[in-house]
Amino acid sequence: xxxxxMLHYTRIPTHGSGAIPxxxxxxxxxDPHATxxxxxxxxxxxxxxxxxxxxxxxxxxxxxxxxxAFRAGTLRREDLFITTKLWNTNHxxxxxxxxxxxxxxxxxxxxIDCYIIHTxxxxxxxxxxDPRDERGGVIYDSGVTLVETWRALERLVDDGHCxxxxxxxxxxxxxxxxxxxxxxxxxMVQVESHPYLPEWDLLDFCREHGIVLQAxxxxxxxxxxxxxxxxxxxxxxxxxHKTPAQVALAWAxxxxxxxxxxxxKPQRIQESFDIAALPEDAIREIRDRITTSVRFNAxxxxxxxxxxxxxx
Numbered sequence: 459x460x461x462x463x464m465l466h467y468t469r470i471p472t473h474g475s476g477a478i479p480x481x482x483x484x485x486x487x488x489d490p491h492a493t494x495x496x497x498x499x500x501x502x503x504x505x506x507x508x509x510x511x512x513x514x515x516x517x518x519x520x521x522x523x524x525x526x527a528f529r530a531g532t533l534r535r536e537d538l539f540i541t542t543k544l545w546n547t548n549h550x551x552x553x554x555x556x557x558x559x560x561x562x563x564x565x566x567x568x569x570i571d572c573y574i575i576h577t578x579x580x581x582x583x584x585x586x587x588d589p590r591d592e593r594g595g596v597i598y599d600s601g602v603t604l605v606e607t608w609r610a611l612e613r614l615v616d617d618g619h620c621x622x623x624x625x626x627x628x629x630x631x632x633x634x635x636x637x638x639x640x641x642x643x644x645x646m647v648q649v650e651s652h653p654y655l656p657e658w659d660l661l662d663f664c665r666e667h668g669i670v671l672q673a674x675x676x677x678x679x680x681x682x683x684x685x686x687x688x689x690x691x692x693x694x695x696x697x698x699h700k701t702p703a704q705v706a707l708a709w710a711x712x713x714x715x716x717x718x719x720x721x722x723k724p725q726r727i728q729e730s731f732d733i734a735a736l737p738e739d740a741i742r743e744i745r746d747r748i749t750t751s752v753r754f755n756a757x758x759x760x761x762x763x764x765x766x767x768x769x770x
Contacts (some may be wrong), residue, residue: 465735466504468711472670474615474622474645475571479507479539480711481731482672484718486511490519492722497523499724501533503731509648509672509718510565511543512557513576513587513763517564525566540565541572541646543626544611546761547587549580550602554610558620572646573611574624578604578632579761588762596762604632605639612642624648624669627757630660637667646670651715652678652685653706653744654752661715676710676717677703681754690747694740701729708733709744 469477483500485508487493493516497508501523508524510517524540527533542565548557558573580599582589589597614620622645625633637643647664651657651673664671678685685691686702695702703719707730710717719730757763 465708465711465733466731470670470714470716471668472622472645473643473668475539478572478646478670478672478716479505480716481505481707481733482507482509482541482716482718483727484509484674484720485516485520486514486720487516487722490516493519494523496720496722496727498526499727500731501527503724503728505727505731506537507539507541507716509541509674510561511576512545512548512561513543517542517561521564521566535567539571540567541574541624542570543574543576544607545576545587546579546581547583547585547589547599549575549599549604549607550583551606551610553583554607555614555617558614562619569619569621572622572624573614573620574626574646574648575604575607575611577627577757577761578625580604580607581761596760598761604636608636608640612640615642622646626674627761629758630663633660633663637669643667644669646672646716648672648674648718649758650675650753650755651710652676653688653691653709653748654678654683654685654750655754656713656745661713665714670716671714672716672718673710674718675754676719677706678754683750683752688748688750690743694736694743698734698736698740700734703729704733705736705740708736709741712736712741 468480471477483505497520542561580602582597611623624644624646626648661671691702695705721727
């Protein structure tokens with residue numbers, strides 16, 4: 459078992475990127491100024507994996523926070539693992555490289571550690587991120603397949619500025635289809651996962667194929683039923699003298715996944731980093747005694763983000 463004082467430095471091996479820091483800070487924060495301040499706080503707390511996206515419209519703020527740390531000499535680029543994502547309106551192969559290069563410019567980085575297809579759903583290509591018809595329905599793009607988009611990402615790796623590629627909001631069935639036909643396997647997949655949605659089958663498949671499973675909504679984002687108010691987690695937290703959030707995040711790392719957590723509050727950010735290993739009986743309790751099963755985000759069915767997460 460990982461020792462308590464080293465859990466927050468866990469890195470998970472994968473092909474293409476060497477090893478991915480298990481603790482990731484998510485930047486889905488609506489306000490750019492708040493994004494920059496939160497990113498600075500995350501870096502100061504010890505987070506070395508930042509998760510970004512074109513869709514969030516704040517890559518520039520994340521880039522500014524990183525550049526300030528580089529100029530101050532407190533961090534080097536090689537200390538960080540940076541993920542960003544291709545949005546649904548840019549799935550056509552000819553749009554992939556321009557979108558990738560635009561993200562690099564906004565982030566002020568030469569290289570991206572992992573570039574991820576934000577969802578498996580292609581929307582009508584264009585500058586409008588959320589294209590809708592007159593009835594309010596999403597306008598999808600039937601002119602491109604997920605495999606064609608993936609091939610374009612593979613070419614980014616070949617070009618040298620993209621170290622690895624991945625997928626988000628994908629089901630096990632769809633992931634199997636991709637892994638069966640691609641030249642470069644995903645280094646990472648991001649999916650909703652927490653004690654109420656452990657995704658064990660998906661995790662087993664990822665382990666088998668050297669893919670890191672990264673859990674977003676790792677704390678349930680304060681949605682009902684609240685993961686952090688589960689009696690099993692609360693009892694463990696009391697027993698090990700940690701918060702329920704720290705228990706849920708430690709569980710995520712110890713079972714072999716990476717996670718994303720988001721906050722604008724420095725104290726909460728530090729709390730999410732200061733996790734410690736749980737005893738084996740606590741890990742078993744979470745797996746065996748928690749029976750609630752719920753998915754909070756329906757994005758895997760539509761490609762449309764189901765919520766702006768509640769920020770702790």
